[in-house]
Amino acid sequence: MDEKRKISLERADELHEEIEDFLEFKEEFLRETAEIRDVLSKKHKEELINYFDATEEDWNDWHWQLRHRISSVSLLSKFIKLTDKQYKMFEEISKKFRWATTPYYLSLMDYEDMNYPINLMALPTEAENDKSGELDPMSEEYTNPAPCITRRYPNRLIINVTSSCAMFCRHCQRRRRIGECDRIESEENINAAVEYIKNTKEIRDVLITGGDPLMLPDEMLESIIKQVRAIPHVEIIRIGSRLPVTMPQRITDDLCNMLKKYHPLFMNVQFNHPGELTEDAVAACEKIVNAGIPMGNQMVFLKGINNDKYIVQLLNEGLLKARVRPYYIFHPKQVLGTKHFEITVEEGLKIMKYLRGHTSGLAIPQYILNAPHGLGKIPLLPQYIQESDEEHVKLFTWEGKEVEIVY
Numbered sequence: 001m002d003e004k005r006k007i008s009l010e011r012a013d014e015l016h017e018e019i020e021d022f023l024e025f026k027e028e029f030l031r032e033t034a035e036i037r038d039v040l041s042k043k044h045k046e047e048l049i050n051y052f053d054a055t056e057e058d059w060n061d062w063h064w065q066l067r068h069r070i071s072s073v074s075l076l077s078k079f080i081k082l083t084d085k086q087y088k089m090f091e092e093i094s095k096k097f098r099w100a101t102t103p104y105y106l107s108l109m110d111y112e113d114m115n116y117p118i119n120l121m122a123l124p125t126e127a128e129n130d131k132s133g134e135l136d137p138m139s140e141e142y143t144n145p146a147p148c149i150t151r152r153y154p155n156r157l158i159i160n161v162t163s164s165c166a167m168f169c170r171h172c173q174r175r176r177r178i179g180e181c182d183r184i185e186s187e188e189n190i191n192a193a194v195e196y197i198k199n200t201k202e203i204r205d206v207l208i209t210g211g212d213p214l215m216l217p218d219e220m221l222e223s224i225i226k227q228v229r230a231i232p233h234v235e236i237i238r239i240g241s242r243l244p245v246t247m248p249q250r251i252t253d254d255l256c257n258m259l260k261k262y263h264p265l266f267m268n269v270q271f272n273h274p275g276e277l278t279e280d281a282v283a284a285c286e287k288i289v290n291a292g293i294p295m296g297n298q299m300v301f302l303k304g305i306n307n308d309k310y311i312v313q314l315l316n317e318g319l320l321k322a323r324v325r326p327y328y329i330f331h332p333k334q335v336l337g338t339k340h341f342e343i344t345v346e347e348g349l350k351i352m353k354y355l356r357g358h359t360s361g362l363a364i365p366q367y368i369l370n371a372p373h374g375l376g377k378i379p380l381l382p383q384y385i386q387e388s389d390e391e392h393v394k395l396f397t398w399e400g401k402e403v404e405i406v407y
């Protein structure tokens with residue numbers, strides 16, 4: 001064997017060692033998913049279908065999913081056994097922060113373990129009583145130059161078309177907007193927003209969001225997209241939705257056929273845990289991508305859910321398989337009632353540092369902290385530059401080895 005091949009093989013062994021722990025973790029996670037989670041969620045689905053005296057066809061109909069949302073403690077307790085203390089706590093939290101889950105998302109939960117990440121994202125916990133944080137840390141109300149509009153950047157803006165969502169995520173950063181009722185913006189407000197965009201020539205990118213814009217009926221959503229698309233200076237339209245995750249039944253052929261008339265159109269979703277990447281959710285993403293709509297994922301770092309390097313790697317690699325590009329990881333904002341999900345920037349950076357080198361660049365999103373008071377996104381990067389001047393730069397590689405480039 002020649003010397004070069006010998007060195008290459010030694011390096012290959014070193015690299016294999018680097019990934020061994022993750023591979024073990026992945027095997028265990030997938031085994032557990034196949035043996036326990038999949039079996040459990042099928043069982044839960046059957047129970048829910050029987051309870052509501054429904055059919056498979058009903059289950060696959062998003063209107064049925066919405067009509068049968070579980071939003072009362074008494075109904076929830078038919079499926080998950082709650083202690084008296086939990087029952088009372090759920091009722092108490094419900095008075096402060098609304099909660100609801102689709103039957104589909106409930107079927108993914110672990111009925112025995114309230115700390116299972118899917119449960120934590122959907123069901124209230126006592127920690128929501130914590131009084132720290134604000135309802136609007138982004139001061140969105142001060143970046144609202146016209147009805148339904150949020151504008152934080154020179155050439156792009158957001159239209160918030162509804163306050164309704166299929167499920168009320170416990171970590172929601174927009175609790176303020178979705179808190180009280182399901183309210184679709186009035187035609188008058190939408191028209192005023194469209195007028196603002198028409199009159200603001202520098203706006204080239206419009207994000208339609210909410211709440212969740214896919215909660216609107218197809219015709220209403222189409223009417224908004226059509227008006228925005230007709231504005232000559234709007235180059236791209238983006239939709240922000242979590243429905244492919246919490247109610248994938250919403251992604252119908254009719255919806256995709258409608259959306260694909262308005263290219264260039266992009267969609268960003270929010271998967272936070274690999275347990276959300278179910279067959280149904282992946283199939284929903286496939287439909288969207290097959291309609292020519294590039295998809296990106298905007299994960300939020302959440303303690304107890306994804307503040308783990310292997311979970312993030314597994315999620316991002318799973319997303320790529322579903323043809324969804326991991327786009328952003330958001331640092332959690334200090335929103336009232338969500339303190340228990342917060343992590344430190346240091347912890348987030350450690351995970352980002354691990355990802356580099358251990359997975360492909362496509363599976364490494366940008367880590368972003370949204371500055372308070374609507375001051376915009378701040379990218380957070382692990383430190384790779386050790387020192388730099390006009391003559392040289394000293395850097396660290398992904399393995400922490402030092403390299404120097406002399407100019």
Ligand code: SF4
Pocket residue numbers: 164165166167168169171172173174175178210211212242
């Ligand atoms: S889908 Fe988005 S806006 Fe709606 S509750 Fe969840 S995080 Fe909040």
